[in-house]
Amino acid sequence: MNSTLSGFELQYSVEQFYYREARLLDGREYKSWLTLIHPDISYSMPGRTNPLVDNRERGNESMISVERELEGIDSDGLPFRDENYAILWVRVDRSYKMNSWAENPPARTRRIIGNVEIIEDAGDRLSTLSNFHLFYARPGLKDYFYAGQRHDTLIRIEDSYQILKREIVMDVANVNVPTLGLFL
Amino acid sequence: MTLNIRELVNEDASLISRRAWSDRAVYELEKQAIFARTWLFLGHESQIRNAGDFVQAYMCETPIILARGEDMAIHASVNSCSHRGLPVCRNDHGNTKRFVCPYHNWAYKVDGELASIPQERQVKCKPDKSTLGLKKVPRVESWRGLIFGSFNEHIEPLETFLGDMTFYLGAWLDRFPGGVEFVGSPHRWVIDTNWKLPVENQLGDVYHGPYLHASIIAADSEAGMEIDNYAYNAIPTPGHGASFRLMPSDTPVDKLAWGFESVVGQLGSDELKDYLRSVQEQAEAQVGAVRARMKGLAYGVYPNLSFLWSNAGFKVSHPRGPNKVEYWSWSVVPADAPEHLKRQLRNNHASFFGPGGILEQEDAEAWMQQNIGANIDFADDRKFYYGLGLGEETTHPELPGEITTGANEYYARAFFSRWRDELLAALEQA
Numbered sequence: 216m217n218s219t220l221s222g223f224e225l226q227y228s229v230e231q232f233y234y235r236e237a238r239l240l241d242g243r244e245y246k247s248w249l250t251l252i253h254p255d256i257s258y259s260m261p262g263r264t265n266p267l268v269d270n271r272e273r274g275n276e277s278m279i280s281v282e283r284e285l286e287g288i289d290s291d292g293l294p295f296r297d298e299n300y301a302i303l304w305v306r307v308d309r310s311y312k313m314n315s316w317a318e319n320p321p322a323r324t325r326r327i328i329g330n331v332e333i334i335e336d337a338g339d340r341l342s343t344l345s346n347f348h349l350f351y352a353r354p355g356l357k358d359y360f361y362a363g364q365r366h367d368t369l370i371r372i373e374d375s376y377q378i379l380k381r382e383i384v385m386d387v388a389n390v391n392v393p394t395l396g397l398f399l
Numbered sequence: 400m401t402l403n404i405r406e407l408v409n410e411d412a413s414l415i416s417r418r419a420w421s422d423r424a425v426y427e428l429e430k431q432a433i434f435a436r437t438w439l440f441l442g443h444e445s446q447i448r449n450a451g452d453f454v455q456a457y458m459c460e461t462p463i464i465l466a467r468g469e470d471m472a473i474h475a476s477v478n479s480c481s482h483r484g485l486p487v488c489r490n491d492h493g494n495t496k497r498f499v500c501p502y503h504n505w506a507y508k509v510d511g512e513l514a515s516i517p518q519e520r521q522v523k524c525k526p527d528k529s530t531l532g533l534k535k536v537p538r539v540e541s542w543r544g545l546i547f548g549s550f551n552e553h554i555e556p557l558e559t560f561l562g563d564m565t566f567y568l569g570a571w572l573d574r575f576p577g578g579v580e581f582v583g584s585p586h587r588w589v590i591d592t593n594w595k596l597p598v599e600n601q602l603g604d605v606y607h608g609p610y611l612h613a614s615i616i617a618a619d620s621e622a623g624m625e626i627d628n629y630a631y632n633a634i635p636t637p638g639h640g641a642s643f644r645l646m647p648s649d650t651p652v653d654k655l656a657w658g659f660e661s662v663v664g665q666l667g668s669d670e671l672k673d674y675l676r677s678v679q680e681q682a683e684a685q686v687g688a689v690r691a692r693m694k695g696l697a698y699g700v701y702p703n704l705s706f707l708w709s710n711a712g713f714k715v716s717h718p719r720g721p722n723k724v725e726y727w728s729w730s731v732v733p734a735d736a737p738e739h740l741k742r743q744l745r746n747n748h749a750s751f752f753g754p755g756g757i758l759e760q761e762d763a764e765a766w767m768q769q770n771i772g773a774n775i776d777f778a779d780d781r782k783f784y785y786g787l788g789l790g791e792e793t794t795h796p797e798l799p800g801e802i803t804t805g806a807n808e809y810y811a812r813a814f815f816s817r818w819r820d821e822l823l824a825a826l827e828q829a
Contacts, residue, residue: 264583288742293745295753
């Protein structure tokens with residue numbers, strides 16, 4: 216990709232990448248989605264907990280920061296997910312089997328991606344934030360709503376991107392959805 | 400409507416009524432007959448190592464604070480203020496000297512004793528604080544770091560309650576000279592199903608594996624073949640159960656070692672593989688020749704604790720009404736494993752089970768769909784069939800308890816016989 220893109224063009228190219236990704240996932244084109252994933256992917260979803268507030272932090276924003284609620288892959292806690300390319304491949308492969316019962320018949324999903332921010336432009340790599348709302352209607356069950364934030368590292372590949380790292384922060388207290396095993 | 404318990408579970412427990420899974424009156428009786436009387440799992444000692452450490456727990460729907468007191472003893476208290484009943488602990492875990500109720504700031508020590516009432520100096524008649532602590536769980540005991548509590552002051556000792564289940568639990572827990580530790584906070588997954596179904600699934604339901612999970616574990620896979628050839632269910636006491644493969648004595652270490660069958664074990668670093676091998680090589684010295692050949696599947700401890708050996712997870716099915724559970728799961732790792740290997744091993748559970756797991760999403764789907772079947776009208780005359788292998792339970796010279804093949808549903812008949820008898824006993828006493 217031309218690394219002399221203007222800020223507007225760069226923002227536009229990243230947003231278009233995420234819209235395309237959302238369209239592939241809502242269209243259940245998971246094999247096509249996997250081409251957007253770098254072979255060295257780190258794909259994770261931190262656990263989320265309610266730790267005791269430190270009294271000495273009173274008055275500071277850090278007192279109630281989101282980060283202190285997360286049990287991510289670099290913590291000693293328990294992430295919801297910590298996956299590499301092989302595990303994502305198994306998930307994709309499973310989706311096209313007759314006996315992937317949680318997705319047979321498949322859920323109807325619709326993702327809205329927004330609040331796309333490029334946090335850091337390090338040449339061949341971009342650090343981004345994006346938010347998602349996901350509507351999820353599984354036949355035979357209720358409808359569900361998912362919300363969260365993705366913190367990605369994108370790597371430039373020719374005229375597009377691949378996802379090298381994705382951390383998904385789910386806006387959950389208890390997990391009130393039937394699975395967190397979706398591609399988010 | 401009066402309850403006819405014998406209508407819910409027949410004499411040999413081969414037929415179970417849909418109402419056992421869905422009726423509000425049955426559920427309320429379960430609370431009094433089972434959850435108020437038996438031992439319930441609260442947590443693991445590794446979660447509360449230091450004075451002032453606490454975690455939250457539940458005994459059925461009752462919130463519990465599990466804490467290490469200043470005296471280093473383990474205390475379990477009901478998380479409800481003696482003044483207006485609010486939960487005084489509002490965090491999942493931490494270290495503190497006081498729990499302070501938000502409403503009027505009554506403050507409690509971590510052991511549950513009432514320390515102060517701010518309004519006390521405004522009144523002449525002083526309350527007796529020594530009688531106003533949080534309600535204590537009267538019995539708290541541990542086995543191998545696993546902490547249980549009971550509201551029944553007169554209950555038998557925990558080790559008696561577990562009985563020969565300790566043989567089977569020890570087959571895994573005792574492999575690690577330093578014991579095990581629970582990793583982080585439990586995943587709390589709310590599922591529209593009755594609490595007994597996740598329990599039954601882990602208690603001995605080996606043979607849903609190659610079918611419900613055929614997308615991942617095919618019947619003709621190595622794990623599937625091992626289950627066909629070597630799987631046993633052991634029922635040391637009705638209600639408890641252990642399912643496992645008892646492998647031949649000439650099985651190579653790499654086919655036997657815990658963790659190797661997981662993706663984490665298979666794709667893990669050479670260092671991780673060396674570690675898994677070293678655990679297995681010490682197993683005979685740690686747990687003896689028979690238990691060293693055991694390659695576990697899943698366990699249940701009555702009424703609602705499960706242990707998934709194959710993926711190193713402990714789970715509790717917390718009831719939330721007849722049609723809902725809050726299913727808690729922890730990853731469990733050997734305490735003396737190197738820290739960076741613990742981070743690889745914790746994935747053995749979370750990638751496959753719990754709310755993000757590849758495998759357990761299929762279980763949750765089955766459990767939610769069973770709950771639909773348990774609530775339908777016009778089919779009360781068609782009870783659920785639990786008769787597979789009826790009367791075929793036997794014994795084994797090397798294994799305590801009653802023993803069956805993997806497909807035999809005796810594990811569930813034993814659970815429901817105990818369940819029925821405890822409900823009947825509670826009704827008779829009422």
